[in-house]
Amino acid sequence: MSAREDVLGRIRQALGPDRTTPAEVVRDYRLTDGRPPGDPALLDLLVDRVEDYRATVLRCAPEEIGATVAAALDQGLGAGWATRDVVVAPGLPAEWRPTGSDVDDDRPPVQLAARSAAVTAVAVAIAETGTLVLDGSPACGRRALSLLPDCLVCVVLADQVAGSVPEALARLDPLRPLTMVSGPSATSDIELQRVEGVHGPRTLLVVLVG
Template identity: 65%
Template sequence: MSAREEILARIRAANGAAAASGSEVPRDYRRRDGRAPGHPELLDLLEDRLVDYRATVHRCGPEAVAATVEAALAESLGPDRAEVLAAPGLPEAWTPSDAGRDDGRPAVRLGECGASVTGTAVAIAETGTLVLDSGPVCGRRALSLLPDVCVCVVRADQVVGGVPEALARLDPLAPLTFVSGPSATSDIELERVEGVHGPRTLHVVLVASA
């Protein structure tokens, strides 16, 4: 018997013993935060976490989303900005007037855009995480990863307390992207470098309930 076959045989034996025992995995962890989605305390906690991760948070009402997105883009790109692409299903009321729609262009060309604007599937206050599900409102994963600036719009009712509550809202088969602040890493000297694996600048537009 080779080493590979021996390892696989031990794995099969262990799996068989576990199945025969009938033991269940304990599921007594906390599944819900206890506060309703969009609770003011959750919005404050999400903002606190995002700011700590060096994202910029803008709060506004439903009628001011487009203007707030425009202000975020102007802050990062200036008046003579490069092309801005929005997710194909992003509501018109959230989309800057000069933004194009993602047309499925190759990744090389997508990376030449100045910024992207997307929606969000759910936001996790406890971890300061936005989850994009690659649907029409969020757009494909590359749209939120390749442009140097990303603006994500989050409705208040999409903000939940913890990870289990967020996962219950998501399709586990969808290509999910978890975003906790701008892309960042540290080298061996612990020097922080931003923009290595995704956008260097993240703006989050947090929309209050109507």
Template identity: 45%
Template structure:
């Protein structure tokens, strides 16, 4: 037996009757009954407070709004699983700008850095905290594409908006690469002066789609 195995064996013996993590009481709120309209209003309020742009619309308004937000962008990147219908108006207005980041052919950091914007879907959102969560699904892509371009356009479906965090966590797979977004990237570390675009996109536009 090696010294390492002996040490680990002793630790296991010592913890056998006294688990390292005791039972934690979970008396906090875990569910709510809040109508969709109220959840949307709450999320909009928080996102706007964080200086994000927010639009609430129906399905048929997604493509025109994305085209408006991409107006003037020299290029934009999307994950391979994006809904093509979302991009029809943007591509018709200015063909050739779209870049697709795929599993088989991921864009380099330099290519992403040279891209003006990114369009993604989302996994789940928390209205109370104004947090949008991406889990790397095919319509969201890998973390780099939502962090490197300077402008993030994110589509959030109302059915995916929860009121509180415990509700959202139950919908997520903790083994997936999760990105939690609460407004544009910003920091006030230096003399409390707000600087945007330090750790991610400088501009966040959220499109909330009613059920």
């Protein structure tokens, strides 16, 4: 008998011939935050939660995105950064990109490690937990892009900001490779003291539009 048949057979034996039918799962927890995506109070909450992870938030109007991305890179890399050291997601709107920045293509992922910063969009943000979700779409880029450069700038549009985890998951496609980012990479492995910045980007900057 194959291992598959064996394991499934053991499960059936363990549960017995008259296994109990599971009761319907009651979902009486908060399914929505009660505020529509993009509500000003949700944007404030997102800012509070993202900053709590020691990430930086820059807020701007829709027409200021390009300039604010550049300002975020000033903060993350220090003034005088070279535009060729910044790599952007292939689907990032042209007006958001720093002039002269490098557009990610299908180069070997390790080549991204030499770049100092990446700029991407997000698919959804979760206000209550301060989480950004990237879904591998052209505007978010492949997973390696938001991982290897040491500084990550993410642009979040107001209507992408959902209040709660259930609302955010409902807007995502589980067949895409998803990365949920809550602050810069961190560890608490030494005396449970939180240290920001281990293997992932050590600096996270969020440009919040609206």
